[in-house]
Amino acid sequence: MQQITxxxxxxxxxxxxxxxxxxxxxxxxxxxxxxxxxxxxxAKEDKAVLEELLSTLNKTIS
Incomplete structure (x- = not known):
């Protein structure tokens, strides 16, 4: 499975x-x-923390 970057x-x-x-x-x-x-x-434009977003996305797909 590909990791989200x-x-x-x-x-x-x-x-x-x-x-x-x-x-x-x-x-x-x-x-x-x-x-x-x-x-x-x-993440920058919508004021989200990029590291948290990526971590959560990758946990969701694993």
Missing amino acids: KDMTINQVLKLYPSSIAVLNKFNLDACCGGNRTLEQA
């Missing part, structure tokens, strides 16, 4: 792991119109 876009993550939408919603990330942003960009 900060350089993946929201759309890439959702395509590979549709259940990750719950995590994105928990962190208040725009997964609709902002789907072309990398996780790093989205």
Whole structure:
């Protein structure tokens, strides 16, 4: 299974792991119109802690 990284876009993550939408919603990330942003960009713009986001996403898919 591929690990989710900060350089993946929201759309890439959702395509590979549709259940990750719950995590994105928990962190208040725009997964609709902002789907072309990398996780790093989205975390910065939406004021989420990147390390916590990545950790939670990777725990969810493991």
